[in-house]
Amino acid sequence: MKLLILILLLVVCPTVQAQQIGLIANTDGRKTVSLNGQWQTIIDPYESGYYNYRYQPSDNGYFKNAKPKSKTDLIEYDFDSSATLNVPGDWNTQSDQLFFYEGTVWYKKSFDYPRKPDTRLFVYFGAANYFADVYLNGEKIGQHEGGFTPFNFEITKLVRDTGNFLVVKVDNKRRLDAVPTLMTDWWNYGGLTREVKLIETPATFVHDYLIQLQKGSRQRVSGWVKLAGEKLNQRVTVRIPEAGISKTVNTDDRGFAEVDFNADLKLWSPESPKIYEVIIEAETDQVRDQIGFRSIETKGTDILLNGRPIFLHGVCIHEEAPLRGGRAYSREDARTLLGWAKELGANFVRLAHYPHNEFMIREADRMGILVWSEIPVYWTIQWENAATFENARNQLGEMIARDKNRAAVVIWSVANETPLSDARLTFLKNLISHARSLDTTRLMSAAMERHYINDTTQMIDDPLGEYLDVLGCNEYVGWYDGLPEKADRLEWRSKYQKPLVMSEFGGDALYGHHGDAGARWTEEYQESIYQHQIAMLKKIPFLRGTSPWILTDFRSPRRPLPNIQDYWNRKGLISNRGEKKKAFYVLQQWYKQL
Ligand code: GCB
Numbered sequence: 001m002k003l004l005i006l007i008l009l010l011v012v013c014p015t016v017q018a019q020q021i022g023l024i025a026n027t028d029g030r031k032t033v034s035l036n037g038q039w040q041t042i043i044d045p046y047e048s049g050y051y052n053y054r055y056q057p058s059d060n061g062y063f064k065n066a067k068p069k070s071k072t073d074l075i076e077y078d079f080d081s082s083a084t085l086n087v088p089g090d091w092n093t094q095s096d097q098l099f100f101y102e103g104t105v106w107y108k109k110s111f112d113y114p115r116k117p118d119t120r121l122f123v124y125f126g127a128a129n130y131f132a133d134v135y136l137n138g139e140k141i142g143q144h145e146g147g148f149t150p151f152n153f154e155i156t157k158l159v160r161d162t163g164n165f166l167v168v169k170v171d172n173k174r175r176l177d178a179v180p181t182l183m184t185d186w187w188n189y190g191g192l193t194r195e196v197k198l199i200e201t202p203a204t205f206v207h208d209y210l211i212q213l214q215k216g217s218r219q220r221v222s223g224w225v226k227l228a229g230e231k232l233n234q235r236v237t238v239r240i241p242e243a244g245i246s247k248t249v250n251t252d253d254r255g256f257a258e259v260d261f262n263a264d265l266k267l268w269s270p271e272s273p274k275i276y277e278v279i280i281e282a283e284t285d286q287v288r289d290q291i292g293f294r295s296i297e298t299k300g301t302d303i304l305l306n307g308r309p310i311f312l313h314g315v316c317i318h319e320e321a322p323l324r325g326g327r328a329y330s331r332e333d334a335r336t337l338l339g340w341a342k343e344l345g346a347n348f349v350r351l352a353h354y355p356h357n358e359f360m361i362r363e364a365d366r367m368g369i370l371v372w373s374e375i376p377v378y379w380t381i382q383w384e385n386a387a388t389f390e391n392a393r394n395q396l397g398e399m400i401a402r403d404k405n406r407a408a409v410v411i412w413s414v415a416n417e418t419p420l421s422d423a424r425l426t427f428l429k430n431l432i433s434h435a436r437s438l439d440t441t442r443l444m445s446a447a448m449e450r451h452y453i454n455d456t457t458q459m460i461d462d463p464l465g466e467y468l469d470v471l472g473c474n475e476y477v478g479w480y481d482g483l484p485e486k487a488d489r490l491e492w493r494s495k496y497q498k499p500l501v502m503s504e505f506g507g508d509a510l511y512g513h514h515g516d517a518g519a520r521w522t523e524e525y526q527e528s529i530y531q532h533q534i535a536m537l538k539k540i541p542f543l544r545g546t547s548p549w550i551l552t553d554f555r556s557p558r559r560p561l562p563n564i565q566d567y568w569n570r571k572g573l574i575s576n577r578g579e580k581k582k583a584f585y586v587l588q589q590w591y592k593q594l
Contacts, residue, residue, distance in 0.1 A: 020142055021228055023401045024152055025208040027124055027199055029287045035109050035166070035196040041434045042077055043098070049106055050078065050169060062106045063135035063167045079108040087196055090189035091542040093326030097099055102188055104171045112162040118203045121159050123166060124152040126194025126357060130178065133169040138144030145391055146179065147172070147375065148354035148399035152199065168192065177385050179538040180376040185569060186318060186353065187555040192212065193327045194357050201405035204229025205285040206499040209257065210404055211238065211278055213293050215441045218306060221263050221293070229254035239279040258498065267306045268292030268407040270347040273368030275491040275591060291367055292407030296443060298469050301542040303443070303499045312370060312501060312545030313591045314348030315341055315573070318358045320554040323578050338367055340551060342575055344584065349545035350503060351569055353378050353416055357400040364408035372547065374413035375399060377431070383423035393434055400438045412439070417474055425463055432467050443469035447503040449474060461495035471496060472503035477536070479507035480573040486537040501545035505533050509583065510564050521564050527582040534590050550589065
């Protein structure tokens with residue numbers, strides 16, 4: 001019977017997916033071919049390139065990239081005469097037709113690739129929002145859920161010397177059971193929003209590694225390397241030439257080896273973001289990376305960087321492209337956004353509300369900016385749905401897999417403003433222990449809500465606090481909660497002896513809109529919020545960080561007010577055109593004193 005089912009399955013689904021390999025670490029350090037540029041695209045709101053008229057998945061979908069063979073052939077699509085979209089890039093800001101679009105767009109790119117013997121080839125996507133089905137030469141090679149983390153599929157056996165066609169069905173329809181769910185306060189930018197590339201590796205290659213300081217130590221480097229391929233037993237040497245380090249280990253039958261050695265390293269910090277070249281040299285492969293070393297821990301209500309207390313003076317950032325709008329994706333975008341954060345006097349950024357593109361993290365490493373990185377477990381989520389949990393867990397794992405070697409990243413956050421319940425607590429506790437199993441060194445946090453125990457006392461006692469290293473808390477005193485002066489009377493209490501980062505506060509102002517400090521939407525009102533907030537924040541004894549909402553205006557479908565919002569959340573300290581609002585200078589002045 002079982003055999004029969006298997007045979008049936010093979011007959012019904014002839015496109016058995018190629019075996020998949022986990023994320024390849026550090027694609028920068030490898031031989032790659034970019035597939036960025038114009039891709040042919042078909043907008044498919046009814047998904048007729050995927051389903052037949054009985055709503056069954058079709059064997060003959062657009063992924064076949066079919067062409068009429070004779071003049072009688074009926075084929076109702078043609079990639080090659082269809083419009084193009086640039087990759088990387090969201091589709092919404094590339095075509096007026098697609099500005100509010102939520103649905104499927106098919107992408108196609110043709111390429112040649114004369115593969116050399118004894119090499120393997122992978123196709124790598126920086127991100128696709130939200131669901132991607134990927135096909136090469138008409139065969140399905142994999143699918144991926146989650147709009148902000150990278151994934152790769154092996155195509156060694158399918159790739160041809162010439163005439164390959166890579167087809168991706170990208171669907172950004174929101175779903176109640178997805179992560180994030182239906183309701184967010186940001187634009188649902190769809191598409192192949194980050195770079196796409198081919199990665200060539202040797203037959204057996206360095207698949208992944210962790211090279212970081214051991215938790216609690218500033219001299220001991222501890223981690224592991226993992227090979228993938230046939231020749232799993234190898235000698236692997238980790239070298240840090242500048243520090244005179246060369247340490248050789250032998251990988252086991254799974255291609256795995258732990259790495260542990262003492263090193264006299266100049267530590268990474270915002271004042272001195274020292275980065276070393278690290279070389280991982282196996283017998284069959286070699287990868288180079290740029291890694292900084294620093295320790296991060298908490299003690300009572302303090303956050304210690306390299307053993308010394310630090311105050312995280314920062315700002316939240318959405319992945320909204322500076323000046324042009326749309327999803328940010330490039331190194332230049334990252335430099336502009338982080339450059340503004342630096343100008344503000346920040347040593348810290350909260351990258352909200354999902355993992356940002358890798359350039360942000362790499363540039364933060366170079367510029368000496370500490371990073372809080374999070375997954376889009378935002379507002380309401382189906383806490384009791386096992387598939388939703390699996391999805392969130394997978395996104396968390398992919399975020400950590402990509403960025404675990406970056407010194408800048410000090411906090412992983414698992415949730416934003418989630419409503420209290422037992423199911424939610426179980427869900428988030430399980431995410432936290434998963435993160436800790438993947439990475440023992442970073443601090444865990446979440447942006448929580450708080451409540452009033454009387455008119456003037458704010459209490460942080462969310463039961464989640466027990467499982468976090470750093471408490472995150474969002475509050476909008478002066479905007480959603482009373483007027484700016486309300487902050488003057490507030491006292492803050494916490495059930496936990498832990499550091500607090502005020503992970504959001506702020507209010508909207510349209511740049512250039514002036515009035516008195518009591519008038520909503522004016523720069524003066526926003527300025528007044530910041531003045532009262534800063535006075536309040538200075539009095540919170542366990543406060544160890546701030547990341548007000550937000551560096552720049554960003555698009556949100558929840559913000560329609562004409563002539564003020566026009567579908568922009570205006571809480572930016574900088575407008576969407578790059579103009580600094582008055583509140584920017586208020587915060588800058590405080591940060592300069594710190
Ligand atoms: C919040 C959310 C953030 C929103 C912000 C707002 O609490 O965490 O995503 O954009 O408030 O502007 O209301």
